Amino acid sequence: MTSRVRWLSAGIVLLIVIAGVVIRRAVADAPDAPGALPAASAAQQIPPSVSAPPPAPSASASSSAPSASAPSPQRCADTVLAGLSLAERAGQVLMIGTPVGSPRELGGVVASHDLGGVFLAGRSSRSAAGLRADIAALQRRAGTPLLVALDQEGGSVQTLKGRDFPLIPSAQRLGAGAPAKLRGTVRDTAQRLAGIGVTVNLAPVADTVPAKLGEGNPPIGGFHRQYGSDPDAVAGDVATVVSASQGARVLTILKHFPGLGRVRANTDTTARVVDNTTTVDDPYLKPFVAGIKAGSAGVMISSATYPKIDGSSIAAFSKPIVTTLLRERLGYTGLVMSDDLGAAASASALPTGERAVRFVAAGGDLVLSIRPQDAVPMAASLIAAARESPPFAARLTDAARHVLQAKDRAGLLTC
Template sequence: MASPRSRLALLFAAVVAAILVAVAACGKPAPRAAAPSSSPPSATAAPASPSQAADPAGRAAALVKTLSDEQLAGQVLMPYAYGASATNVSAGSAQGNQKLGKVDTPAQMIQKYHLGGLILVGFSADDPTSTNQATTNVDNPKQITALTAGLQQAAGGEAPILIGTDQEFGVVTRIKTGVTLLPSAMAVGAGGNPAATQQGWKVAGDELRAMGLNVDFAPDADVLGTADGGVIGSRSFGSDPKAVSDQVAASVRGLQGAGVAATLKHFPGHGSTPSDSHTDLPVIGKSKADLDKVDLAPFKAGIDAGAQLVMSGHLDVKSIDPGVPASFSHKALVDVLRGELGFKGVVVTDALNMAPAEKWPAGEAAVRALNAGNDLLLMPPNVGEAYQGLLDGLHTGTLKKDRLVEAATRDLTLRFTLADAQAGDQNLLAAKSHLDVASGLAAAAVTQLRGQCGVPIKGPVTVTTSGGRDTSKANLEKALRSAGVQVVPSGGRIVHLVGYGDGTGDLNAKADVTVGMDTPYVLGKAKSPNVLATYSSTPDALKALAQVLAGKQKPTGKSPVDVPGLPRSVC
């Protein structure tokens, strides 16, 4: 035992040491505080050591070293939340968030789970992805801008969180008011001008950035390979791998030229199956050689164009990993996507609240997805369970720390990269120059597949539609009148419109002109002497159609898919 004198000396030395530590600490900046939370501070609010490294990858690597397991787990999660505001939500939205993660607001969700991102969602009955869109938190640019600002404020820190949405245009368009609406991918494919495509997606990126979004889950890189377009349909640029590749690459350059990260989906290709991965696990029986030649070509083109994300699809690809969804397949995501195609960016799952991913509990699915090679987990059905599953995986060894660190580093590298992009300009939202670009794309898409090219219709004209298309009918009638065509309620030459989901029973046997506003496959069954396609139902698409029907514009588009019994164009 030490003597009293020696104990006094030890005490004096300890006091001096404590003083020296305190003095030394005075020269260091304090860590940036996170927003109030009942859990540890947000990962994005860690000490400012990443500033020692100038490049995004170096900053990300430095920051990751400072993070706890809890903070790391949150970096790889990108759920959705209920509510049109980050902090002020309705009782119903609060109830939805309680079910998702035992919080009331999106801001609380970000803070509690140290989230790396949040996806903004929007339910629409005529949207093929509506089955997993449980709510809507996109309304108009003002609301969206306030929401995204609130989400970033809740996160704090140096690296902005990822805020994304599915703005593909066409049938999958989350933000529909107050912005420039491009035509569908298939319409753009019909126009066949990658330079114009790039310009269009630059417009889209500028407007997303202006509203505070930094990720678009687009473009669709699927090559159509079924007789009727399958479940992907007009979301694809077409059926020719080279043409689709060119359009995908142009879309990537446009979006990312605006500082918005582009996402290639649905790897390794969803275009050759009629099954919907929202409800089933589609099986793709193609040979690997066929996949390489067709389905993988647009992904390679998008990667070469610099795409920052690739979305893994819930697809059973027999030639890669039979019986295992590609979204949970190490062979697909590591051996093929990273090894063969050379992708170095962020791999994000397709939504984990889709049926093929829900065969496992949320926590187990999260671990499986990360182990397969995904870096970002999109829309888990329960964010709390997914988060806890990752922590449990670390503790039991089913998830290795190195894999979680690798994923979080990739995600943070992307976030630091996006942080350096120029701030968005609200004056660009639906600006005339932007609207002109969109109208040009729509005009270039109009295709005549039967009849004498460009011959004007002799009025008067009566517009008819399949069920539920009153808005399209009214828009075309207005556009026809503006083009000088007489429109009457009945008794005129019939122009009949069909669109998304329509079949042979929706055609009008008495129509003089039948127009397809989505995929053109049903047009092969039409009896009309004149058949045209716009591939889209935007007001611009219908204005362009009216110009063609009035004989004021030639239909210069070419169908990007084969329609039995019809040529790609008669012009």
């Protein structure tokens, strides 16, 4: 009897050990939640001086995680990518603007160039039903489903207003309030956007404006678009926004990397805007790091110049900023998009098509132009550069892959 008990006990111990191994392997192999970065990315490579707080919790993160049997964004993106021609890959890295009051006008360009995305430009008080119908019509023209984006920050920067889209307080006002209020406001905004087919909100602003500069900073402080003047506090707010928006199925874009909070001119209206302060380990990078840790789908690159990092070109055309700092030093693996490279004065020195090529060559993925007429020269220049240079062709393919991965995160791809 004693011998049988010993054998039975040994068997139970063995079963517990085996179960533990199985559980550990299952956890190790489980896919990341939508708000999480790959294991070996930002959290392991961020310099100590630019550390950030942990991301704000998301009540919906676990419920929206992909199932174990679903294809990963990488595999799904590669499956779609394999079926795209060079011209279609060039189209995927373009996000082109169209008036929010009449978005269907871009339908022909969407169809002929297989655009990666459309940007709803301007201001509108149209109904949700009307906007939903127009966005659905654009999606029907697309060869590959579109990323549909707008600026719904709040305050002075709010594309949609009216009965279906209540006024949103400015970021500065929300940042001064309770985190719960910020989270609830962002969640409500994202749910309204998702309901009409918008998949990307070009927010949050991760720029920190020093208190002593305030409205003397035209692009951000002048419109109270910043969450505050303390980068640590702004970092916490940015993480909250990313979690709340993406938990409601609207992707976020951190802007304007590596920061526009200390400049004294607006890149939209001034040809050369210079930030003489920002460095690669600047404390003002903390909000961007926090947004990356929170899993933001995208980061927008500014069009200012940063001499202490790279004084040779604007950030959007700077490999030291886009690739070396953002990709390698901060370990960011998501979508990198430009600020407007169409109408903005800061990019006007180069021919339109070359702007797209320079951005992709620097490490960028999605070229934004608010002008519909820019799609043709930008696509043509990207195709020509890829045909002339195999390394650039590989970079273009990688950029298209990042766009498709973002689309998969938005639930647009079927694999």
